[in-house]
Amino acid sequence: MKKQFFYTLFCLTLMATNLQAQTPDNGKPHQCKPVQKEYTEEDYKNNPLIQEWKTPYQTPPFDLIKVEHYLPAFYHALEVADKEIYMISDQKSTPTFENTIVALDRSGALLTRISNVFFNMLSANTSPELQKIAQEISPVLTKHSNEIYHNKALFSRVLEIYKLKDKLTKQEDKMLLEKTYRAFINSGAQLSDEDKESYNVLSMELSRLSLVFSENVLSATNEFEMILTTPEEVKGIPANELEIAHAKAKAKGLDGYLFDLSAPSYGAIMKYSDDRRLREKIYRVYNSKAFSGQYDNNSLIIEILNMRSKIAHLLGFNTYAEYALQDRMAENPENVIILLDQLLEASYPVAKKEIEAIELFARENGLEGNLERWDFSYYSEKYKNKKYNISDEMVKPYFKLENVIDGVFILTKKLYGITYKENKNIPVYHPDVKAYEVYRNKELLAILYLDFHPRSSKRGGAWMTSFREQSIDAKGNNIRPIVSLVMNFTPSTSENPSLLTYDEVTTFLHEFGHGLHGMLSNVTYESLAGTSVPRDFVELPSQIMENFASNPEFLKMFAYHYKTKDLIPQDLIKKLKEVDNYLAGYSFCRQLTFGYLDMMWHTIAPESITGVLEFERKAIEKTELLPIVEETCMSTSFSHIFAGGYAAGYYGYKWAEVLDADAFAYFSENGVYSKKIADSFVENILSKGGTLKAMDMYINFRGRAPQVDALLKRSGLK
Numbered sequence: 204m205k206k207q208f209f210y211t212l213f214c215l216t217l218m219a220t221n222l223q224a225q226t227p228d229n230g231k232p233h234q235c236k237p238v239q240k241e242y243t244e245e246d247y248k249n250n251p252l253i254q255e256w257k258t259p260y261q262t263p264p265f266d267l268i269k270v271e272h273y274l275p276a277f278y279h280a281l282e283v284a285d286k287e288i289y290m291i292s293d294q295k296s297t298p299t300f301e302n303t304i305v306a307l308d309r310s311g312a313l314l315t316r317i318s319n320v321f322f323n324m325l326s327a328n329t330s331p332e333l334q335k336i337a338q339e340i341s342p343v344l345t346k347h348s349n350e351i352y353h354n355k356a357l358f359s360r361v362l363e364i365y366k367l368k369d370k371l372t373k374q375e376d377k378m379l380l381e382k383t384y385r386a387f388i389n390s391g392a393q394l395s396d397e398d399k400e401s402y403n404v405l406s407m408e409l410s411r412l413s414l415v416f417s418e419n420v421l422s423a424t425n426e427f428e429m430i431l432t433t434p435e436e437v438k439g440i441p442a443n444e445l446e447i448a449h450a451k452a453k454a455k456g457l458d459g460y461l462f463d464l465s466a467p468s469y470g471a472i473m474k475y476s477d478d479r480r481l482r483e484k485i486y487r488v489y490n491s492k493a494f495s496g497q498y499d500n501n502s503l504i505i506e507i508l509n510m511r512s513k514i515a516h517l518l519g520f521n522t523y524a525e526y527a528l529q530d531r532m533a534e535n536p537e538n539v540i541i542l543l544d545q546l547l548e549a550s551y552p553v554a555k556k557e558i559e560a561i562e563l564f565a566r567e568n569g570l571e572g573n574l575e576r577w578d579f580s581y582y583s584e585k586y587k588n589k590k591y592n593i594s595d596e597m598v599k600p601y602f603k604l605e606n607v608i609d610g611v612f613i614l615t616k617k618l619y620g621i622t623y624k625e626n627k628n629i630p631v632y633h634p635d636v637k638a639y640e641v642y643r644n645k646e647l648l649a650i651l652y653l654d655f656h657p658r659s660s661k662r663g664g665a666w667m668t669s670f671r672e673q674s675i676d677a678k679g680n681n682i683r684p685i686v687s688l689v690m691n692f693t694p695s696t697s698e699n700p701s702l703l704t705y706d707e708v709t710t711f712l713h714e715f716g717h718g719l720h721g722m723l724s725n726v727t728y729e730s731l732a733g734t735s736v737p738r739d740f741v742e743l744p745s746q747i748m749e750n751f752a753s754n755p756e757f758l759k760m761f762a763y764h765y766k767t768k769d770l771i772p773q774d775l776i777k778k779l780k781e782v783d784n785y786l787a788g789y790s791f792c793r794q795l796t797f798g799y800l801d802m803m804w805h806t807i808a809p810e811s812i813t814g815v816l817e818f819e820r821k822a823i824e825k826t827e828l829l830p831i832v833e834e835t836c837m838s839t840s841f842s843h844i845f846a847g848g849y850a851a852g853y854y855g856y857k858w859a860e861v862l863d864a865d866a867f868a869y870f871s872e873n874g875v876y877s878k879k880i881a882d883s884f885v886e887n888i889l890s891k892g893g894t895l896k897a898m899d900m901y902i903n904f905r906g907r908a909p910q911v912d913a914l915l916k917r918s919g920l921k
């Protein structure tokens with residue numbers, strides 16, 4: 204069945220099927236359609252991706268998996284999955300929920316297992332070889348998925364059961380049936396043969412183009428690096444940032460300080476470098492990634508939009524946004540725009556004032572000319588420092604990575620009774636990765652991998668993903684999930700441990716929230732497990748965790764100075780709380796910019812677009828706060844929507860923020876660590892996956908529908 208991988212800053216949508224051994228009623232062996240490549244038994248025999256995993260908790264045997272194992276494993280698993288589907292579609296028995304809908308959910312397990320390993324490695328530990336395999340296998344997987352959804356015998360069975368849907372008594376069964384039926388409809392099961400063929404061509408090409416898009420972004424990011432050598436060139440940049448840059452240079456056999464486009468490196472220049480021309484240079488490079496040259500994404504964007512628009516039309520929708528939104532909480536593009544407009548109206552005037560204050564401050568401190576985009580972080584960091592007497596550098600010593608991990612572990616123990624035990628016998632895919640056994644009520648809840656630091660084989664951003672989803676198997680065993688959190692945080696150096704910024708601590712809490720959603724899942728069917736919820740609901744469990752970042756009781760659990768071992772001072776905690784809303788208007792507008800841009804791309808007829816940059820400028824005109832910088836473009840590296848699963852879904856962050864603020868207000872009203880509320884959050888949301896409609900889950904938890912007030916109040920906008 205259709206599986207989706209929810210990443211926070213990067214998301215892959217991938218279709219795969221499950222496998223379950225069943226015999227067709229006629230008992231005859233099934234003649235599979237030939238796959239693209241032929242492999243021998245020998246290729247399969249010693250392939251660790253295919254063999255039973257004899258590792259602790261059946262975790263992926265990363266120590267055994269080699270690049271050459273993927274393709275034969277994929278082709279073998281596709282063949283097995285095909286057989287499984289045939290056994291469901293061509294069985295003689297009358298269609299029942301069990302023999303068709305449940306069987307589909309359980310089919311293709313081997314293919315899912317292999318896909319999970321492969322696509323997670325493609326994001327977190329990639330190589331040119333893996334990218335090449337992805338180019339080959341992605342269209343094949345899409346084709347395979349289309350064949351399932353376009354299988355007439357199978358669809359007629361699904362349809363027959365769907366007609367009797369009111370006979371189902373269990374809520375989870377109803378949801379699985381609804382989801383399965385919609386997956387068929389949304390993949391063109393009802394189309395004519397000719398239109399089905401068009402759908403095939405479009406969806407396969409789309410999966411290929413999305414891959415090229417993200418590879419271009421990664422290549423454009425890795426392409427740039429810069430060595431600074433003289434003290435003049437690095438003026439303003441704090442010693443520990445220089446130390447990291449020096450370590451990077453040294454690793455390449457170079458002198459001086461190496462800066463690149465990874466988030467911590469870019470951030471250090473933009474926030475601290477006194478050299479305005481240097482900031483401008485880096486700003487321009489960073490914000491024109493994949494905009495021109497070898498890795499130009501301009502024409503890819505138009506092609507991707509064209510494919511999406513055609514798919515939407517084929518399926519009877521006016522725009523891709525309408526198609527994408529049908530199963531979401533927001534329901535339609537109009538509702539999205541209503542929310543975005545409402546939030547823009549509340550935040551834009553505030554953002555304007557914030558910019559004015561920064562500009563005034565910048566002039567008092569020597570700025571000449573306009574406050575440009577490459578000046579904003581620099582002066583706003585200094586202004587924050589002056590206004591609140593706080594800076595990242597003051598806070599970082601209290602956020603030693605190991606301590607932050609402890610803090611989050613203690614927090615989740617307090618809230619949800621979860622405990623963690625590192626297990627060094629679980630194989631990992633990179634020496635940086637740590638693996639944990641996670642327990643609740645003395646029972647194994649999940650396996651958790653944590654992967655913190657940037658490397659050139661890792662995509663930018665931070666995300667949560669799974670190597671195995673939770674489910675209850677045919678024998679009644681509760682299969683516990685394998686969850687992974689991947690970040691790009693400040694690394695350690697030979698002299699300093701990894702010291703996180705406040706933003707990084709917040710990001711870790713965010714991803715950990717997704718992790719809890721995956722780990723606490725307690726459903727029957729894999730297709731409904733954990734984060735298998737609408738895109739505009741999936742950020743509720745993650746964003747609600749961010750509320751703890753400035754919570755004094757949380758900080759007191761772990762925030763000890765890495766040298767003096769002193770607890771973070773009370774007044775610093777107070778300041779963190781105060782600065783939580785620093786530039787709230789600006790941050791709102793920035794997120795709204797992405798939200799509008801995404802919705803505009805997916806509601807426009809692509810043939811009317813004359814140029815990517817031109818369209819982008821117009822789409823976000825009303826959210827702009829600083830002078831436009833020529834030849835910079837966000838769309839060409841907007842992987843969320845052109846290579847991830849957030850197409851017509853970026854607004855979901857803001858949508859879910861309404862939910863998380865409203866939900867956290869409920870926690871606060873009852874005492875932030877209220878056992879009753881935490882239990883209810885697990886019971887009604889974190890354990891439920893997609894077994895109920897998102898709004899119903901929310902109302903079951905909160906006692907009423909969400910209201911936008913809590914968000915505006917929390918952000919100081921009301």
Ligand SMILES: [Zn+2]
Pocket residue numbers: 210211212713717742745
């Ligand atoms: Zn997220």
